[in-house]
Amino acid sequence: MPGGGNEENDDRLLAADSRARLSCPSCGSSHVAQVLGDNGGISYVCTACGHSWS
C-alpha cells in the first residue's frame, strides 16, 4: 500500500510542529496539553501553572 508510511510520517511532523509552537500565555511554559472543549473546539491547558485558554 503506497502512502501508508508517508501518512504516518506527516502526522508525526505535524504533531511535533504544533507542540513546538505552543507556549503558555501566563507563564511562558511549553508544557501545554491540548484538550477538547465542550463545543468540539480545542482548548489548551498549561500543565505547569494550570492556566487554560483556547
Ligand SMILES: [Zn+2]
Ligand atoms: Zn503556564
